[in-house]
Amino acid sequence: MKVQVFRIRISDEFQASDEAVVNDFLSRYDILNMNSELIQGEINYWSVFINYQEKTKQVNSNKLNINSEEELSDEEKIIYNKLKEWRYEKSKELNQPPYIIFHNIHLMSIAKFKPYNLQDLEQINGLGESKIRRFGAEIIEVLENA
Template structure:
């Protein structure tokens, strides 16, 4: 969980801009909890602490169901980071065998999403952004096997 601090000044000239800034931020994250306190002094303002987690992005591809993508490494737990390292090792070995650049196998965001979601079926893999039928046919069984071992 992360924390961000905002100052919402109550003077008319700043109030709307400060409120817009906090509202924009709130649409981009998952709020865990908040704390507020009114501060008086030369400039009166609301001190707002927002405890949050990054939002997992859902993306629609080709009129299919929504696809999920984890875009921030900080979203991962330590166990998920360990899984990510195993997936990166697999990707490195696979790219060497096939003579392809690693990004042609899987992007980091795809591997992070796999580590976070831990799919246990081909249908679950289809929900991950970047995993179409071609990538699933080529690498799906390898990825699922790796996740079952780890």
């Protein structure tokens, strides 16, 4: 098991690029455990501690996946943005960074495939039982109102 620590600065200038670095890391490794803490001081930032290992050989999966916003239609981009708004509000409510709740790739996949129920969410690559149980009903509600 290996560890990595990231800082995500909470400022318009740095937050997007810091999140992109973390998202890239998360896509390249199997994440075993992740913790975060908001550090407030002269510069406010999220400290993210990740236990990880090299990716195991991936079995060909039948789960749905999308890798780029470019794969979304205009309608799907609207849904994607509504999902990002929901995630941002949820992150504030739970006092966690947005990527802990869902990665952008997950939200893009949800916007693309528009699941109708919790069972449909299980078909999205990267959405496990825990995330679906915790957030699935809210995701379906966002989709119904989009």
